[in-house]
Amino acid sequence: MSGFDYDLFVIGAGSGGVRAGRIAARYGAKVAVAEEYRVGGTCVIRGCVPKKLFVYASKFAEEFEDAVGFGWASEKVSFDWASLVENKDREIDRLNKAYIRNLEAAGAELIQERATVADPHTVLLASGRKLTALYILVATGATPFVPRHLPGHELAITSNEAFHLERLPSRIVIVGGGYIAVEFAGIFSGLGVETVLVCRGEQILRGFDDDIRNHLAGEMKKKGIEIRTQANVASIERSGDGVRVGLNDGARFGAGQVMFATGRIPNVLGLGLENAGVELTPHMAVKVDSLSRSSVPSIYAVGDVTNRVNLTPVAIREGHAFADTVFGGKEVKVDHALIPTAVFSQPEIGTVGLTEVQARQGYRAVDIYKTSFRPMKHTLSGRDERMLMKLVVDGESDRVLGCHICGPDAGEMAQLLGIVVRMGAKKSDFDATMAVHPTAAEELVTLREKWTG
Known part of the structure; x- marks a missing residue:
């Protein structure tokens, strides 16, 4: 568009920024995407992808033990941390290159420099070059939080560093109770x-159903x-x-590492948003409306x-919706409810919909x-592990308000249950569905008695 170097300038090549840039370019927009580190963002480079690979690695110790009950011998097994890190890095390199290829194939230009906002239509690159754009999209993600007031905070690591430790510690203290904390607790323990x-x-896991927690x-x-x-x-x-x-309770103990997983804070520091007058929330996030537009119309x-x-699929959906709205000529708003x-x-854990507490706060009658x-599997492995499944149902309409699972493949089940719950399925629909036997998931359609405990 006349008067600007680009129709769209994206700051940050994570999941949301890359999706927005690709879709906007396909609509014919002239697009540039700036990234100071690697393409793929937190999820691909130092988040959910390498973390899931580490989860797989950590499960094998139990798998080898369980195999004995099925007639396998597993005496000569060993683990090499350096090999895992090397193989993980190789996969991240592959994904980084794939993201670059996909971005460029869509017609977007990748600028591998740090970019900051100079004004509502101008970005400043680390090299000193200034570029203009009709629209600027901020997609810089978030960064791990470590309390700076804590004595010795500089000795702690976060999930970023956990993926690149030279060696495994004999003992680790993980601080936090959310997704990242419990996932890494399982990884290191395994x-x-x-x-x-x-x-x-x-x-x-504050915010999750109490039974699941x-x-x-x-x-x-x-x-x-x-x-x-x-x-x-x-x-x-x-x-x-x-x-x-x-x-703070007076206890003191030694460890090889201490890792903070107490949440992440929006990456806005030094981004120059104040130069354009972009309003931030009290938690220092970019304040946006339902169309992802900030207080400045062009940003x-x-x-x-x-x-x-703060989930990768949400960022992807938001980036796509932005491109559809601004460059595709069709207003698309992202629905942030009922996210599996x-x-x-x-x-x-796999979950979608309301917890029992949330349901009881909003509905007159709730059936559990x-x-x-x-x-x-554990009838032969002998492992002392149990699975939990829970349905939260509106007692008046019979609609399933929430489904919560803790056990093997719970995440896979949650994806399919997300469709079912979003469509407004009733408990009677679950009851009328034939079971797949023998599976754990069949319990979801064979539950008949209300919980009265």
């Missing part, structure tokens, strides 16, 4: 690291993970080759930098159906 999880809340905590403890709730780290100090951690933002729902999600804990059972 790889043979003595693991302590320190959570300031009364239970892990309690069930997972119990299963994690069976695996040898120590969970210290209603506690927080008060100090960290160097101790030999490791650290010494002090808690939009998608993904974790907006702190709406998974926690790749061990055992993993739930079951806990030993997965069929």
